[in-house]
Amino acid sequence: MVIARIIAVCAENRGLTILAVLAASAWGLFALQRTPLDAIPDLSDxxxxxxxxxxxxxxxxxxxxxxxxxxxxxxxxxxxxxxxxxxxxxxxxxxxxxxxxxxxxxxxxxxxxxxxxxxxxxxxxxxxxxxx
Missing domain, CATH: 3.30.70.1430 (Multidrug efflux transporter AcrB pore domain)
Structure with missing residues (x-):
């Protein structure tokens, strides 16, 4: 019931939905570039x-x-x-x-x-x- 309502709101406000998806994607790329990442983390004692x-x-x-x-x-x-x-x-x-x-x-x-x-x-x- 709640999911159907969310889908209906997104279908009615396509521009806002696309803007929200683009903003979330941009934030995700920004966060990914600044996340320290080790190719092989050292898990040993x-x-x-x-x-x-x-x-x-x-x-x-x-x-x-x-x-x-x-x-x-x-x-x-x-x-x-x-x-x-x-x-x-x-x-x-x-x-x-x-x-x-x-x-x-x-x-x-x-x-x-x-x-x-x-x-x-x-x-x-x-x-x-x-x-x-």
Whole structure:
């Protein structure tokens, strides 16, 4: 009933209807041109990856002597939500996931700061590296 009434008013006032459609289209084009748009928005978490190599060592040894000390140390870093570690044959990956809105460069500098404190606990010749 309401839609039929709107159609009747638009049919009776064609000039006003065309003017309203043109105004809405112009406003839409104006708004579209000024809308910031990212082709591929970044929906991922703010995370810093710590990669450590210790060639020839078993995953259990890598876990005990590299992954666990780094993970435990990074848990104390500010704005860290989660710390996840994976140990492989001669490799260790530790993922520090930060709270939303954390600046990635600030997060990387905090991880470097906390890694400097764990360096003495790691085996000789093992140096953690930040991922990209």
């Amino acid at each position: 703010v995370q810093v990856i710590v990669f450590t190599e210790w060639p020839g060592q078993s995953p259990d040894l890598v876990e005990d002597q590299i992954t666990y000390p780094i993970s435990a140390r990074l848990l104390a870093a500010p704005a860290v939500r989660f710390v996840r570690g994976q140990s492989f044959f001669g490799l260790s990956f530790v993922y520090a996931i930060f709270e939303d809105g954390t600046d990635i460069y600030w997060a990387r500098s905090r991880v470097l700061e906390y890694l400097s404190g764990v360096q003495g606990l790691l085996p000789a010749g093992v140096t953690p590296v930040l991922g990209p």
